[in-house]
Amino acid sequence: TRSTRPQRLLKAVQKKAIKGDPQSVISTIDYFCRHSEWAMNVGDEKGAILDSVVCEVSPSTALELGTYCGYSAVRIARLLPPGTKLITLEFNPDYAAVARQIIEYSGLQDKICLVEGASGDLIPKMQELFGIKTLDFVFLDHWKDRYLPDIKLLEECQLLRKGSILLADNVICPGTPDYLEYVRNSPRYESKYFKSHLEYTKVEDGLEKSVFLG
Numbered sequence: 001t002r003s004t005r006p007q008r009l010l011k012a013v014q015k016k017a018i019k020g021d022p023q024s025v026i027s028t029i030d031y032f033c034r035h036s037e038w039a040m041n042v043g044d045e046k047g048a049i050l051d052s053v054v055c056e057v058s059p060s061t062a063l064e065l066g067t068y069c070g071y072s073a074v075r076i077a078r079l080l081p082p083g084t085k086l087i088t089l090e091f092n093p094d095y096a097a098v099a100r101q102i103i104e105y106s107g108l109q110d111k112i113c114l115v116e117g118a119s120g121d122l123i124p125k126m127q128e129l130f131g132i133k134t135l136d137f138v139f140l141d142h143w144k145d146r147y148l149p150d151i152k153l154l155e156e157c158q159l160l161r162k163g164s165i166l167l168a169d170n171v172i173c174p175g176t177p178d179y180l181e182y183v184r185n186s187p188r189y190e191s192k193y194f195k196s197h198l199e200y201t202k203v204e205d206g207l208e209k210s211v212f213l214g
């Protein structure tokens with residue numbers, strides 16, 4: 001049977017990228033998605049904004065919702081200070097299987113903990129599973145209708161503290177209208193929109209950065 005797009009993306013990484021070199025894995029994926037097959041990675045343009053926020057926050061505890069092929073997990077983990085880990089949750093086992101191999105190829109497997117499962121089930125178990133109290137940084141890039149319920153869950157589970165940073169992908173395309181309305185109108189968040197484009201296209205998209213005020 002025909003291979004899947006994530007499998008073809010993995011093949012390109014194994015063929016073209018330098019093993020153990022996260023930047024070459026990132027560049028290979030961006031080249032493949034621009035010149036061979038589009039795929040829903042955050043991409044290079046929004047990726048540069050993600051990089052700058054990760055560097056600014058320099059998180060001790062970081063969570064990603066929606067691993068897909070592991071592109072943004074590699075982007076984030078390559079910038080984390082030594083001794084810190086990124087926890088990334090992926091619901092789709094086929095995506096998770098490819099992501100594990102791309103993460104391993106990049107050499108960042110010791111800085112990334114990929115957990116398969118539904119975010120709604122895993123978030124309430126985060127403290128016990130990972131021995132963490134609160135999260136310094138959360139990157140939201142999973143199902144767009146899960147952004148709002150999941151940050152409400154993060155609040156309820158007391159995983160956010162004064163100053164925790166949420167960064168959400170695709171707030172324009174495909175769009176997360178209920179999430180945007182909430183973080184922009186809630187007194188518990190200070191929100192800022194970073195205008196950009198849908199990965200590898202000229203379509204408008206952007207990232208929403210929200211600080212939890214406690």
Ligand SMILES: O=C(NCCNC(=O)c1cc(-c2ccc(F)cc2)cc(O)c1O)c1cc(O)ncn1
Nearest residue numbers: 040041042066091092141142143144169170173174
């Ligand atoms: O689809 C699952 N996750 C990806 C979430 N991400 C997206 O849907 C996403 C989509 C787009 C996008 C934008 C324009 C367009 F025309 C088509 C797609 C871009 C992005 O940057 C994303 O992040 C999924 C499946 C499954 O079976 N189980 C658990 N999760």
Ligand SMILES: [Mg+2]
Nearest residue numbers: 042141169170
């Ligand atoms: Mg996305």
